[in-house]
Amino acid sequence: MQQCTNTAIGIIIVAAGRGERAGSSVEGPKQYRRIGGKPVITHTLARFLAWPKTARIVTVIHPDDAALFEIARSDLVGGENILVCFGGATRQQSVLAGLRALSNGGVTHVMIHDAVRPFIDEDLLERIATGIEAGDTCLLPAMPVTDTLKRGDTAGLVVETVPRAGLFAAQTPQTFSYPAIVKAHEAAKESGRDNFTDDASIAEWAGLAVRLVEGSPDNVKLTLQKDIAMADAKLTRTALPDVRTGNGYDVHQLVPGDGVTLCGIFIPHDQALKGHSDADVALHALTDALLATCGAGDIGDHFPPSDPQWKGAPSRIFLEHAARIVRKAGGTIMNADISLIAEAPKIGPHRQAMREKLSEILAISLDRCSVKATTNETIGFVGRREGIAAIATATVVFAGDAR
Numbered sequence: 270m271q272q273c274t275n276t277a278i279g280i281i282i283v284a285a286g287r288g289e290r291a292g293s294s295v296e297g298p299k300q301y302r303r304i305g306g307k308p309v310i311t312h313t314l315a316r317f318l319a320w321p322k323t324a325r326i327v328t329v330i331h332p333d334d335a336a337l338f339e340i341a342r343s344d345l346v347g348g349e350n351i352l353v354c355f356g357g358a359t360r361q362q363s364v365l366a367g368l369r370a371l372s373n374g375g376v377t378h379v380m381i382h383d384a385v386r387p388f389i390d391e392d393l394l395e396r397i398a399t400g401i402e403a404g405d406t407c408l409l410p411a412m413p414v415t416d417t418l419k420r421g422d423t424a425g426l427v428v429e430t431v432p433r434a435g436l437f438a439a440q441t442p443q444t445f446s447y448p449a450i451v452k453a454h455e456a457a458k459e460s461g462r463d464n465f466t467d468d469a470s471i472a473e474w475a476g477l478a479v480r481l482v483e484g485s486p487d488n489v490k491l492t493l494q495k496d497i498a499m500a501d502a503k504l505t506r507t508a509l510p511d512v513r514t515g516n517g518y519d520v521h522q523l524v525p526g527d528g529v530t531l532c533g534i535f536i537p538h539d540q541a542l543k544g545h546s547d548a549d550v551a552l553h554a555l556t557d558a559l560l561a562t563c564g565a566g567d568i569g570d571h572f573p574p575s576d577p578q579w580k581g582a583p584s585r586i587f588l589e590h591a592a593r594i595v596r597k598a599g600g601t602i603m604n605a606d607i608s609l610i611a612e613a614p615k616i617g618p619h620r621q622a623m624r625e626k627l628s629e630i631l632a633i634s635l636d637r638c639s640v641k642a643t644t645n646e647t648i649g650f651v652g653r654r655e656g657i658a659a660i661a662t663a664t665v666v667f668a669g670d671a672r
Contacts, residue, residue: 276401277324279376279447280317281367284310284338284384285331285356300384301337302497305504308341309491312387312504317380318347319597320394325374327352328384329367346596346632361465365454371447379450380442381468385491387500389442393485397444400482407477408444409469410484411437440484443468449477511667513600515561517554520658529657531609531616532623532640533585533630538614542657545574549584551607551623551640552630554661556584558605559591562665563598585630592631599668602631606639610651610658616642 284300296302300310310328317323330338332355342348354370356363364381371379378401382389393410400408418431450468453475457465465471469479491497523529526541532551542548556568565571572579572587595602605627609616616623620640627638645651651658 276322276378277374277376278322278398278401278444279371279374279379280323280326280442281364281371281379281381282310282313282317282326282328282384283356283360283363283367283381284334285329285363286360287331297334297337298331299491299497301334301341304387304491304497304501307344308337309387309497309500310338310384311341311345313382313384313389314342314345314348314351316387316389316391316394317382318345319599320391322394322398324376325352325371326350327354327367327370327374329354329356329363329370331356346593359463360467361454361457361463361471364468365458368447368451368454372451376447378444379447380444381450382442383490386441386488387491388485388487388489390485390487393482393488394442396482397442400480401444405478405480406446406449407469407472407479408482409479410440410442410482410488412440412484412486413437437481438484439467439469440488440490441467445472445477449475453477512603513562513665513667515558515663515665517557517559517561517661517663518659519550519553519557520656521548521550521553522656523654529614530584531619531657531659532607533583533626534619534622536614536619540613540654546572546579546582546584546587550657550659551609551661552584552588554659555605555607555627555663556587556591558661558663559588559595559602559665562663563595563600563667565591565594565598585626588630595665600665601667602633602637602663602665604637604639604662604664605631605633606662607641608660609640609642610645610660611642612644612647612652612654616640 287298301308317326328351330353342351352370354366356366397408414433414436418433420428420431422428453471456475457471472479491500521542521544523540524543528535528537529542530547530549553568560566568587571590623640624635624638628635650656
């Protein structure tokens, strides 16, 4: 998460509701029901964590849901940085709690979003950000009403047809100048008003001008059980999976020394690998393999060997950087495989430690990390013990349909 040049946008995810209309479930309230194998709120948070203009996130939850929320954010990259506070009996009270939690966060603007709108997309966020940069105090994403509207009476009879011209269906994230919306919320609380249905209506009540922003038809709110079922079907539908494989190759010269570092593990040896960093040929190859899965160039583009700051640097820095790029692009690292080609030292005694180091650096399970070794049968520069080579393959699954 980072800040924009002139603004710092805080995000409030409202997740303290009980969701009675979605029915009861052993999974808990609707924001914790699973769609596509993950809780609804996990999908929602992932969208904002991936957005470069997000400065801070606070999630407002019910006190009874603390354990559920910890599970929901456990596999999110950056999830540990999300602030958490408890909400109140109404949405209005919960939002105020979230606003107060951001009071020391240095934010200039705030987006207030329903946890159960998991399909918010970056295009909509960017349209709102454009409005912020233009100086708007309050921004409301909304879609024009297209259905014919009828007003009925208590007997179920149509009283009138309501003209739909100029009518819009409000969405979130509703976005405001942080000081302005805090002042409006605090004023509403002091006045005893607690029946506002959204934050834009509080802004209107406080006399603030609210500008409409084009919403998104996909940015639906999951309210009923059937909505959750449809969302799950959308995420798990039969499609061509976007599975990408990247390859990397690297070689470093062996020189007199006291040991080599391979896969982040130092192995005592009568030679050392020559290079600008720690010359970990294995991690260099794997870094290139990961970068290849999202067209992000190679290790030299990100860490030029001419840059003195990388002299002697541990190569795990390079691999962690590549993993962040992959995840920011929507990728999930599924497998990392490294083949080392060396006459010496022997790799076998260190293979398990190497796999464990890869698992730690990439934050993937041990069974997804493979390290193999072979000799070059005394042929070529490897066979003459002049260098060590590494070939790496990374498999990454990206969100969405590859078609």
